[in-house]
Amino acid sequence: MTQESWMEGTLAAPLLGAVLALIAGRSAASAIGILTALVGSAASIGLAFAVSRGGSFRYAVGGWGAPLGIDLRVDALAAVMLAMTGVVGLCISVYAVGYFRGKEAEAASSRTNTGPAWLFWPMWLMLWGGMNALYLSGDLFNIYVALEVVGISGIGLIALAGGSAIAAALRYLLLGLAGSLLYIVGVELLYAGYATLDLEQLRQRIDAQPSTWLAAALMTAGLLAKSALFPLHFWLPPAHGHALAPVSAALSALVVKTGFYLLVRLWLDVFAALGTEHVTTFLGALGAAAVLWGGVQALQQERLKMMVAYSTVAQIGYLFMLFPLASMSGSLTGALLLAVSHAMSKAALFMCAGSVLAVYGHDRIQSLQGFGALMPMTAAAFALSSISLIGLPPSGGFAGKWMLLSAALAGGAWWWAAIIVLGGLLTAAYLLRVLAFAFLEPVVASSTRAPRAMELTSLILAGMAIAMNFALLPLHDLLHAGGAR
Amino acid sequence: MSGDTLVLDLVLAGLLVFLAWRLLTLSDLFKATVLFIVFGVLLSLAWVRLNAPDVALAEAAIGAGVTGALVLDALRRLDARGPADEAQPLRLNLPRLVGALLVMGLGAFLLWSVLSLPPGWRGLSSETAAAMPRSGVVNPVTASLLNFRGYDTLLEIAVLMLAVLGVWTLNAEPMPPAEPAGPILDVLVKALLPPMVVVAGYLLWAGGHAPGGAFQGAAVLAAGGILLHLARPFNVANRGVVRLVIGFGFAVFLLVGLTLATLGGRFLELPERHAGILILMIETAAMISIALTFVVLFVGNARDNAGRDTS
Amino acid sequence: MGPSEWLSMVMVSVGVFFFIAGSVGLIRLPDVLTRLHALTKADNVGLGFIVLGLSLQAGSLLELMKLLLLWPLALLASSCACYLVAEATLLQSRRGPGARRHVR
Amino acid sequence: MTEFMFLMAAAVLGSVALGLWRVVRGPTRADAMMAAQLVGSGGVAVLLLLSHAMGRAHLVDVALVVVLLAAMVSVAFVRRLGPVRGDDGTE
Known part of the structure; x- marks a missing residue:
């Protein structure tokens, strides 16, 4: 298969699956969902291999070519994000099958209606399709549309939980709309200035006009809000904390990365000619603040899901430390490795929280004493994800943080290094607190068990987060071959 | 904007700004809804004046028509919940003032950048x-x-x-x-x-x-x-x-x-x-x-x- | 300018006059039903004259057809709508102030 | 002729603006509905006049859409929000 056909598969599979799942309805939605997830993740992994062999390429959708048409741009950076989405997306899909089957059984025993739970499938596949479209795109307006697809499906998914999640979904909607508005105004300004929407053409034409700076500022503000970087993170914990477990996993592990990815594209590539040192320092400082603030907040949470959600606030901060360190060799590899292993371990953590909820009926950390004995697989998954999130060796989180740390020290920027270490300690504090409860004597004997599919997928994901330790060299080679910057 | 169209354009622009302001400050949601629909129709006229008839059509049909009906429906549901708290009239406080100044600054800048487009700017036409x-x-x-x-x-x-x-x-x-x-x-x-x-x-x-x-x-x-x-x-x-x-x-x-x-x-x-x-x-x-x-x-x-x- | 242009301008002017008269009526008249009356005049007659005036200038048969389709539609819509508003108003006043329509 | 049509359009728009006074003033919901209707037909009139003055025949299509949508909105008004408050000035 050619690079192009892998790409077409990556782009189209989730979109097609989404509409088929919608048409098929309750009876066949989950089967279509799993099938789509298999095809979609295979396509994105195939694409990553194709890029590592053949290098980056462009693809003119509709055959018109930029600036009139829309060009896709597939390079190593995009390929890594797509593969990450594929792998984690597949696991989330498998988990969701078990999760909703468990919900149905529960509903059948208590004779209530599960309601429109099957709508998860079309919305989740559309979310996946939107993220793929976003990573593939090389066109500012097309990215806007993809952002909308991601945002609107995310809102629907959060609202699936009903109850207090509706308010969180509404807040997410308003914030998302505000972010989109800022972004699109920036896009209009750039189009007015350079008569193109194509990222590559824009990079070549850009100069330091006042309107270009305004456009950059507006787009950055919008994207920061969407990626929930401190201090624009306030919407994230309620949204991610109240959603259903597979939804939380998808949002926290994957969706928040889209904003980060776009900011990397913009500031480290398109806007690079503007002379961006103070901007990248600013972004890094926000990231550092997020690491500390999110960590402290996570420590104080009493509900497991809220704690995991605040942990996302902190971990996003790490990714943004890439910006000030970008000129150091290895920093991009490190940040990407961190992003990928965070996606895996964070999805696993939310899955664990979902399994715990299914068994205990609540997720108050204080009352989870001994869940390690009741649910050994889940506890193991929790422990492995924690290792990676904290950054203990060997794990993807360790390798990523190590790369960033050595980049910081090589550049003599010891303060970034200090933040990285301090953040790791905070992460250790809030995760070990939960683990400590896990291995106490159980106080309640529960007969309910989480569906095997749920516990197993979280363990697999957590294992992968550990295994990412050994992905350092392949990733480095891929970035080299695929010509991301 | 030639002499022929000056009066019309001024009336239209003035009305739009007035409506936007009233819409935001009215405390009666029903009246605000009516003004919202009116605003949609007039906005569609503005698109006509800007030589964008496609957008005018969409604005008239979706912006004023379908959206108007949706808002009316929402209003009925609020009504049915019993005497809703009337929306508070918008008062100016410090955060709002800062927000308003920021937005106005942005607006001024946008205006400036539109005016500073090179003459005869054609985009991708x-x-x-x-x-x-x-x-x-x-x-x-x-x-x-x-x-x-x-x-x-x-x-x-x-x-x-x-x-x-x-x-x-x-x-x-x-x-x-x-x-x-x-x-x-x-x-x-x-x-x-x-x-x-x-x-x-x-x-x-x-x-x-x-x-x-x-x-x-x-x-x-x-x-x-x-x-x-x-x-x-x-x-x-x-x-x-x-x-x-x-x-x-x-x-x-x-x-x-x-x-x-x-x-x-x-x-x-x-x-x-x-x-x-x-x-x-x-x-x-x-x-x-x-x-x-x-x-x-x-x-x-x-x-x-x-x-x-x-x- | 030929006679058809002059005729158009006169008819359009009459139409606009009715619009203004309708708005003045909407402002000045004392109660809902009389205001409704004034408004319907503006809607129907004003728009009618404008359509007639412009149809003299129509560039093509299709345009003429659309213009002549437009007025009856507007007439129908606004007359029915006015009737409905009047009916609702009367129902409301019979039930007394404060009553909600959906409460039976 | 063109200038005349633009002026007439401005006059219709002006009369619509007068009608808006009723929306803001009230006192009944029926008044506000009426004013919305006035904007519908006023908008149509302006579109037709502009179609002639700007020499764009297809603006008649926009007018056609406004007529149909305004009818739908008027019905929505009455069906969803018939005058709930007392008439004749009691609010």
Whole structure:
């Protein structure tokens, strides 16, 4: 298969699956969902291999070519994000099958209606399709549309939980709309200035006009809000904390990365000619603040899901430390490795929280004493994800943080290094607190068990987060071959 | 802006600003709703004056019409909850002042950057003009939406589809029963439905060479559905047929794109010879789906029994 | 300018006059029903004159047809709508102030 | 002729603006509905006049859409929000 056909598969599979799942309805939605997830993740992994062999390429959708048409741009950076989405997306899909089957059984025993739970499938596949479209795109307006697809499906998914999640979904909607508005105004300004929407053409034409700076500022503000970087993170914990477990996993592990990815594209590539040192320092400082603030907040949470959600606030901060360190060799590899292993371990953590909820009926950390004995697989998954999130060796989180740390020290920027270490300690504090409860004597004997599919997928994901330790060299080679910057 | 049009443009612009201000400051939601609809109609006139008749059509149909009906419906639901807290009139405090100043600064800057565009700024219009003969249609807006940047439109249709899914996830409370429709309302509905369908079809067809197209046609078609629902309420729950029609437009668009890719072209690369007919096909499917989408958004997901929380 | 132009301008002027008269009526008249009366005049007659005046200048048969389709539609819509508003108003005043329509 | 049509359009717009006074003033909901209707037909009139003055025949299509949508909105007004408050000035 050619690079192009892998790409077409990556782009189209989730979109097609989404509409088929919608048409098929309750009876066949989950089967279509799993099938789509298999095809979609295979396509994105195939694409990553194709890029590592053949290098980056462009693809003119509709055959018109930029600036009139829309060009896709597939390079190593995009390929890594797509593969990450594929792998984690597949696991989330498998988990969701078990999760909703468990919900149905529960509903059948208590004779209530599960309601429109099957709508998860079309919305989740559309979310996946939107993220793929976003990573593939090389066109500012097309990215806007993809952002909308991601945002609107995310809102629907959060609202699936009903109850207090509706308010969180509404807040997410308003914030998302505000972010989109800022972004699109920036896009209009750039189009007015350079008569193109194509990222590559824009990079070549850009100069330091006042309107270009305004456009950059507006787009950055919008994207920061969407990626929930401190201090624009306030919407994230309620949204991610109240959603259903597979939804939380998808949002926290994957969706928040889209904003980060776009900011990397913009500031480290398109806007690079503007002379961006103070901007990248600013972004890094926000990231550092997020690491500390999110960590402290996570420590104080009493509900497991809220704690995991605040942990996302902190971990996003790490990714943004890439910006000030970008000129150091290895920093991009490190940040990407961190992003990928965070996606895996964070999805696993939310899955664990979902399994715990299914068994205990609540997720108050204080009352989870001994869940390690009741649910050994889940506890193991929790422990492995924690290792990676904290950054203990060997794990993807360790390798990523190590790369960033050595980049910081090589550049003599010891303060970034200090933040990285301090953040790791905070992460250790809030995760070990939960683990400590896990291995106490159980106080309640529960007969309910989480569906095997749920516990197993979280363990697999957590294992992968550990295994990412050994992905350092392949990733480095891929970035080299695929010509991301 | 020549002398001929100066008076008109000034009145229009002045009215728009006045309306926007009143809309935000009125404490009566009902009046604000009325002004919102008025604002939509006048905004559509403004688009006409800016030589963007396609946008004017969309604004009149969706911005004023369908959205207006949606807001009215929401207002009724608020009413039915009993005496709602009247919205507080907007008072100026420090954060609002800062916000207002920021927005005004941004507005001033935008104005400045528009004015500082090089004279005769044409964007991509020469590229568009050069490609028009190969696009299969004559209206450059339709060519952009369905051919040059058809991929964007595909994803936009996905967003509309997602809106329906979002409505279905919510269990709205059922609408309080309305008075039965009187004879005059029946006459109106019977008399308006056929022209609405005809006009929708006409707009769809006209889109190839004049302002119009799937979105505008769909809005008019949806207005017919909403009118019918207002007179004789019906339910469009998520049943098989409804779901099929909702997904139809997106599915056709996507499958056309994929078929073309497997036949040796690129994704959504419409062959020059068949572009016109393919665009019409895609637009027809899209119009039907979008029209039903609007109707579902209006009718909502009222269940037969009282809305139950299904979390 | 030929006679058809002059006729157009006169008819359009009359139409605009009715619009202004309608708005003045909307402001000045004392109660809902009389205001409704004034408004319907503006809607129907004003728009009618404008349509007639412009149809003298129509460039094509299609345009003429659309213009002549437009007025009856507007007439029908606004007359029915006014009837409905009046009916609702009367129902409301019979039930007394403060009553909600959906409460039976 | 063109200038005349632009002026007439401005006059219709002005009369619509006068009508808006009723929306803001009230006192009944019926008044506000009426004013919205006035904007519908006023908008149509302006569009037709502009169609002639700007030499763009297809603006008649926009007017056609406004007529149909305004009818739908008027019905929505009455069916969803018949005058809930007392008439004749009691608010």
